[in-house]
Amino acid sequence: MKNYKTDVLVIGAGPAGASAASLIHKAGLQCLIVEKETFPRFVIGESLLPRCMDLLDEAGMLDAVKSQNFMVKDGAVFKRGGETCTFKFSQQFTNGWPYTYQVPREQFDQVLAETVSALGVPILWQHAVNEVNFAEDGSSTSILQAPDGSEVSVSARFILDGSGYGRVLPRLLNLDEASSLPLRESYFTHVTGDKRPAGDAEGRIWICSLDDPDNAWMWIIPFSNGRTSIGVVAKPDYLARYPEDPDEKLRAIVNDNPNTRERLESASFCFPVRHIGGYSISVKRLFGKGFALMGNSTEFLDPVFSSGVTLALESANRAAKTAIRELAGESPDWQQEYVDHLMMGVDTFRTFVNAWYDDRLPTIFYSPVKPESFQNQICSVLAGYVWDQENPCVRQHARAVDAIAQACSQGSDLKG
Ligand SMILES: Cc1cc2nc3c(=O)[nH]c(=O)nc-3n(C[C@H](O)[C@H](O)[C@H](O)COP(=O)(O)OP(=O)(O)OC[C@H]3O[C@@H](n4cnc5c(N)ncnc54)[C@H](O)[C@@H]3O)c2cc1C
Known part of the structure; x- marks a missing residue:
């Protein structure tokens, strides 16, 4: 059997894998x-958050991404019936990037993979990790299946698992845990013929609330190639009200909502509607002797605030740096340096996701009495700056969201 030897085996060439590999390589x-x-x-997951720009820059990948002329996203627009709430990333609490991109993932992920490959990191394409055996010192031998069906092995000192929905190590090490979030599903496609707003507003994501007590919603994500990504996220009982055929279902949901109908009435689907369900998942632990999980192979919450790629890049950044220290003979505290840091951001997004579905956030978004300071603090969370402890909506996310929602629902005069 052919054997490769390496310091770090990275599973998966998505954003988590490619950016982690770049940092590992740069460390020698x-x-x-x-x-x-x-x-x-x-792969689905096309709307980035401004925090991604810092992380792509640190991984040495931002120039390559900028050269692609992706659609500039300078904010997010929430719509519910006749109400609109716009967040502009130039008006946020944290001193972060004022824009990011809307990216067709086939193109974005390929650019990241080409960039890391050009640095000299080898990529074994069409090789699936099927088995991993750890020795007591944390070193490992992984068995891969090559495209011709033969087996190849990789000996590594450390494994970073960025296998996304493949969840390689969580599956092999029995680390999967049920999510606390209820089951939701998504139907999506790309369209042409989307009637976009003019100017800077063209690139903003639209999140349209549907007529549903559980706050089902639709995304509209415009690309620079003329296509637009659209999709619905809802509980199964909401989706069951519409035709069974996926194309007919998504078309009927679009037509049932005034905001999506108006924008997409002349839109044509570019490929048959796809479906994904049960994507929210948790994990028992994020690291062990000789390995760490990154990106979607850790915990995936919900797509409503487009946090997936940001969390993938942040986890890759931290996991790679911690692994570099360990391989240099130091004894990093993985719990504190990796898990506690990552979960600070994940938990902030968790509060926001829960507050979206239980209506506290829509109450805030559409309130006429919300002061600008809260708007800016919330905007920084929506921009992915969920590690900025100066921001009260990060530092005390649960209390802050509760207090702002309560005051908004009572129409009290809030002070920033
Ligand atoms: C409906 C929906 C909408 C979403 N919208 C957004 C959004 O707008 N913005 C956003 O940021 N996120 C969004 N996400 C989340 C986003 O899809 C993920 O968070 C993101 O792709 C995670 O990146 P990753 O690098 O961890 O994994 P991935 O991008 O999934 O990459 C993992 C790679 O690992 C490879 N792999 C899998 N198994 C193996 C194996 N056995 N051996 C070798 N390789 C393997 C896969 O082929 C893949 O290329 C959305 C998710 C859903 C469900």
């Missing part, structure tokens, strides 16, 4: 990426 360690598919490949 050997790194090998193993990717099950060939790129370009479709």
Whole structure:
């Protein structure tokens, strides 16, 4: 059996895997990426948050991303019937990036993979990690299936698992845990013929609330290639009210809502509607001797605030840096340096996701009495700056959201 030897085996060439590999390589360690598919490949998750720009920059990938002329996203627009709430990333609490991009993931992920490959990191395409055996010292031997069906092995000092929805190590080490969030599903496609707003507003994501007590919603994400990504996220009982055929279902949901109908009435679907369900998942632990999980192989919450790629890049950044220290003979505190840091951001988003579905956030968003200071603090969370402890909506996320929602619902005069 052919054997590769490396310091760090990175599983998956998505945003988590590619950015982690870049940092490992820059630190002078050997790194090998193993990717099950060939790129370009479709994956959902197309709206970035401004925090991604810092992380792409640190991974040495921002210039390559900028050269792609992706659609500039300078904010997010929430719509409920005739009400609109716009967040502009130039008006936020944290001193962060005022914009980011809307990215067709087949193109974005390919650029990241090409960038890390150009640095000299080898990528084994169409090789799937099927088995991993750890020795007591944390070193490992992984068995991969090559495209011709043969087996290949990789000996590594450390594994960073960025296998996303493949969840390689959580599956093999029995680390999966049920999410506390209820089951939701998504139907989505790309369209042409979307009637976009003019000027800077063209690139903003739209999150449209649907007529549903559980706050089902639709996204509209415009790309610079003329296509627009659209999708619905809802509980199964809401979706069951519409035709069974996925294309007919999404078309009927679009037509049932005034905001999506108006914008998408002449839109044509570019490919048959796809479906994904049960994507919210948690995990028992994020690291162990000789490995750490990153990105979607950790915990995935919900797509409503487009936090997935941001959390993938942040976790990759932290996991790679902590692994670099460990491989240099230091004894990093993985719980504190990796898990506690990552969960600070995840928990802030968790509060916001819960507050979206239990109506506290829509109450805040559409309140006429919300002061600008709260708008800016919330905007920084929506921009992905969920590690800025100066921001009260991060530092005390649960209390802050509760207090602002209560005051908004009572129409009290809030002070920033
Ligand atoms: C409906 C929906 C909408 C979303 N919208 C957004 C959004 O607007 N913005 C956003 O930021 N996020 C969004 N997300 C989340 C986003 O999809 C993920 O968070 C993001 O893709 C995670 O990146 P990753 O690098 O961890 O994994 P991925 O991008 O999934 O990459 C993992 C890679 O690992 C490879 N792999 C899998 N198994 C193996 C194996 N056995 N061996 C080798 N390689 C393997 C896969 O082929 C894949 O290329 C959305 C999610 C859903 C469900």
